[in-house]
Amino acid sequence: MDKNEISPALSPQLPLGAFIRNKRSHILKDWEESVRQLPHAQGLSQPRLLDHLPDLLERIANVVETVHTGGSASLDDMPEIHALERLDSGYDLDEVAEEYALLRACILHFYGDYVKSGGAESMALAMREMVSFNRTFDEAVAAAVSRYAQARERTLVALDRISEAALGTENLDTFLPKLLRVILETTEAVDSVTLLLREDDTLQVRASVGLGEGLAQDFSLKVGEGFAGRIAAQQRPLEVRSAATDPLVTNGALRTLGTRALYGVPLVYGGEVIGVAHMGSRTAFEFSNEDKLLFRAMVSRATGLLIQAWLADSEQAARAEAEAQKQLLNLIIEQSGEAIIMADAQGVVRIVNAEAKRQQCCGLKQVGPSEWHEVGGQLTEDEQPLKQADFFIRRALQGEGVTEARWKARRQDGAMRTFSGTASPLRRPDGALAGAVLTARDETERLQRERERTETLALLDLMLEAAPMGMAFLDRELRYVRVNASLARSNGRPVEAHLGKTVAEVLPVYASRIEPLLRRVLETGEALRGFEFSGPEEATPSGPSQYWVVDSFPVRTGAGELLGLGCVIVNITERKQQEERLRKTAEFRERFMGVVSHDLRNPLNAILLSANALLRADGVHANHAKVARRIMTSGERMVRMIGELLDFTRGRLGGGIPVQPRTCHLRHLCRQVIEELEISHPGRELRLRAEGDFQGEWDPDRLTQLLDNLGKNALDYSPAHAPVEFTLTDWGGSLQLEVHNDGPPIPAALLPNIFEPFRRAVAGDTHPTSGLGLGLFIVQQIAQAHGGTVSVASQEGQGTTFIVRLPRHALPGPPDLQP
Structure with a gap:
């Protein structure tokens, strides 16, 4: 100025x-x-x-x-x-x-x-x-x-001592404590010195003296946090007067020892903070300027020595790593599944791994530990391929890489094998040629598998095209990979329009129903069997409904890897239409039977009344009375058959046999039915076993019908001398009825359908009292109307037992619909 x-x-x-x-x-x-x-x-x-x-x-x-x-x-x-x-x-x-x-x-x-x-x-x-x-x-x-x-x-004296401490010491764990002890001994007011080294954004105590053995060794903190972290973040020295109470100091060792003055400086190398060093005093509240200057100078010198030690450690680690990599490389080469042959720049083979020796993939023979030469003499036609493998190495030694090389060689066991591989030149960092390497694989089995796979796929394609049902293979994203013509026609699109497309893209109308099921197969690995769905044909959306059934199953490799899904789709529209026609025919027949049965009651009642009047009239001739009784018996039988037909019609068309529950006693009902059966079957023995409470709410007329049908069935299909046993069991909330006879067992083939209508207990049975074959069907319908079940057990030597389980309080039944 x-x-x-x-x-x-x-x-x-x-x-x-x-x-x-x-x-x-x-x-x-x-x-x-x-x-x-x-x-x-x-x-x-x-x-x-x-x-x-x-x-x-x-x-x-x-x-x-x-x-x-x-x-x-x-x-x-x-x-x-x-x-x-x-x-x-x-x-x-x-x-x-x-x-x-x-x-x-x-x-x-x-x-x-x-x-x-x-x-x-x-x-x-x-x-x-x-x-x-x-x-x-x-x-x-x-x-x-x-x-x-x-x-x-x-x-200068302190720096000389630091340099002396570092002489002959390359290991950081040995060098750093010696260095810190020199700093501690050089400054009288200093009680502790700690060095933290940085790794990423964390500072970790690497060495410490004066804080007690092990007190600070595990301490670490983030850059920017605490006393040392702030020094590292701001890259400048920092001092506090009472470290034991200052909230910035988070090191428990410093607090425990009652440290007062604490002064820290960053360790900077190449413009980056590599650590923080701080000194503490338990007697002084602050350090002199000379002490702080000396500490900074010693830390600066220590930083240089630390970098030297780091470099020495890094160099030693690099040498160890290089040696380890060399050993690992040798191990990889030796244990590689591929044949590896390496030659130097002069063409002398230096490395031949175990796989190359085993495969005998080229015409090189070992003479000494590291000397190799070509097979000498005139080569035969079978030996000529061996020359080809050696030729690839020579081309690589001329600086020309060979990719996708393939040749054949006959091994010593006489087997001709096919090999493929590469030959590459090896170059030093300066670009000079150092040698060549040949890698080879025995492709014989792979090529054989590829041929087999090609043949299998061809057969699969033929089978897909010839199959009458729709067949497809989908990948894990539910995209079509293979589709046969039958499925393509069913979807209303050409085969080409399916490939690579998802189910949602090809069948948007059905995707919401089909895709979740297919994804479940992928997730669970469980096959989907017999899934039916319907809708209009894709080609004619306004046409009649079509019906399909789908089977889907996961497709895996031999190793268990999931590839996708296989799907088989069958158009069952014709079958569904036939079933609908049969259903309507059966429904018509059953309604017809119901109407006819109902209308037959009136003339039948007139016949029974007339026959009964003849029997009661005076002066009826004995022959006429006999005819009247026969009319009465046949009429009553017809009444029972008509009742069974009406019950059958109610069961099939009316939603089940109707019941009207009210309070009744099951044992009393059993006793009443047994007495009536004894009258109609003189000479037959019927037994009742019951112990417990058998009071409940049921329809007594329907239960009487159930008991009568089971009793007559047992009497009809058992020997005249064999007893029929009724057993009642009290299970608390439910009761069990068993009706047992010692007759011949029901054939095993008939057991699954024994309760179907118009079935007889014995195939081809023509027993005169067997009726229409509706008795057991009506028993099942009555049991179900009460919320119960009925089952049967029949074995050779153990007779036949019908078992009815009834809840003590029956559910209200459907209304009595007259046909």
């Missing part, structure tokens, strides 16, 4: 001390411009260049003012930060002195111009101030030089 800007006269004239304070910013700005011209100061930041000077100027001003005040002031307790900072920045002593000289010159130049403007009367006072200023400034320079020399000597 222009010094004349300070020249205007001031009234009254300022003394030198006040002038320094008043014009401090001008002085520092002019000084910075001058110092920046020096080579050693050009790299310093403005804070490091100027931060300590305002305090120095203030102290000099205080001392110069004593010329006026007569007081006492000195620089004795002044912390000489300037000298220590410059030592930390790598200045030598002459460069420090040069900065002080420039500062003196700036102050005197400014003040000289100022005093000159004040006149001769101020010169005497100004001279006294100049004497005091120069003496004070000389003291500052002398103190700085002395402090610089002491600190430099102390630093």
Whole structure:
């Protein structure tokens, strides 16, 4: 700046001390411009260049003012930060002195111009101030030089000790504790030193002394967190006065030991923070500037040594890794499933792995441990392919790679094998040819499998095309891979329109119903059998409904890998139409039977009344009475048959036989039926076993019909001398009825359909009392109407037992619909 800007006269004239304070910013700005011209100061930041000077100027001003005040002031307790900072920045002593000289010159130049403007009367006072200023400034320079020399000597000694500690030590785990102990012993106030190294965004304690064995070794924290983390994030030193209580300090060891002063610096290499080192004191609340400067210098030297140790470790690890990779490569080559032959640049084969020896895939024979030559003599026609494999190696040695090579070779066992492989030149990093490598695979089995697979696929395609039902294969994304013509016609699209498309794309109308089922097959591995669906034909959406049944199953490789789904689709429209015609025919027949049975009741009742009147009339001839009784018996039989037909019709068309439950006693009903059966079957023995409570709510008339049908069935199909047993069992909420006879067993083939209508207990039975074959069907319908079940057990030597299970309280039945 222009010094004349300070020249205007001031009234009254300022003394030198006040002038320094008043014009401090001008002085520092002019000084910075001058110092920046020096080579050693050009790299310093403005804070490091100027931060300590305002305090120095203030102290000099205080001392110069004593010329006026007569007081006492000195620089004795002044912390000489300037000298220590410059030592930390790598200045030598002459460069420090040069900065002080420039500062003196700036102050005197400014003040000289100022005093000159004040006149001769101020010169005497100004001279006294100049004497005091120069003496004070000389003291500052002398103190700085002395402090610089002491600190430099102390630093050099410490750095020498650090270097000695590192000599002959390459292992970090050995080197780092020795290094930290040197730092601890060099600074008197320091009680602990800790080094944390950075890995990604985490700082981990790598070495520590003075904190107690094992107290801090497991400590770690994130960059940006805690005391050390903030130093790493901000990349500058940090100091706290009471580490044991400061919330920024999270290391439990420091808190436990009651650490007061804690000072930390980052370890920087290549512009990146690689770690943090901090020293602590349990006696001092802060470290001196010399101690902090020394610590920074030692950490800086330690950083270089740490990098050297790291590089040594890395080099050793790299050598070990290279050796391990070499061994691994040899192991891979030796255990490879492919034949591998490697030759050097001179064509001498150096490596032949076990698979190459086993396959005998080329015409090279071993002479010594590492010497190989070609098969000599005239080659036969069978041996000629061996020459071809060696030819590929020679082409690779000429720098020409060979891909997809294929040749044949006859092994020593006489088998002719087919090989394929590649031959590649091997080059050094500089591009020079180092050798060649041949890799070969025995393709004989694979080619055989491919031929078999091709033949199988051809047969599969023939089978698909010849199959009358629709067949398809879908992948795991439900895309069509193969489709036969029958399925394509059924879907109303050509085969080509299916391939690569999903089910949803080909059949959008049915996708919502079919896709979830197919995905379930993929997820569970369980086949889908007999799924039926219907809808209009794709080609004619407005046409009649079509019906299909689908079977789908997972398709896997021999190793169990899921490939997709196989689907078989059969059009069952004709079958469904036939079933519908049969259903309608059966329904018509059953309704017809119901109507006829109902209408026959009236004339039959008239016949029975007339026959009964004849029997009651007086003077009827014996022969006529016999005929009337025969009419009565046949009529009653017809009444029962008509009743069975009506019950059958109700069961099939009316939603089941109707029941009207009310309170009744099952044992009493059994006793009543047994007595009636004993009257109609004189000489037959019927037994009843019952113990418990048999009160419940049922339709007594229907249960009587059930008991009568089971009893007559047992009597009809058992020997005349064999008893029929009725057994009642109380199960609490339900009751069980068993009707047993010792007749011949029911054939096993008839058991599954024994309760079907118009069935007889014995195939071809023509028993005169067997009726229409509706008795057991009606028994089942009555049991189901009450919410119960009926079953049968029949074995040779054990007779036949019908078992009825009834809830104690029957469900209300359907209304009695008369046909």
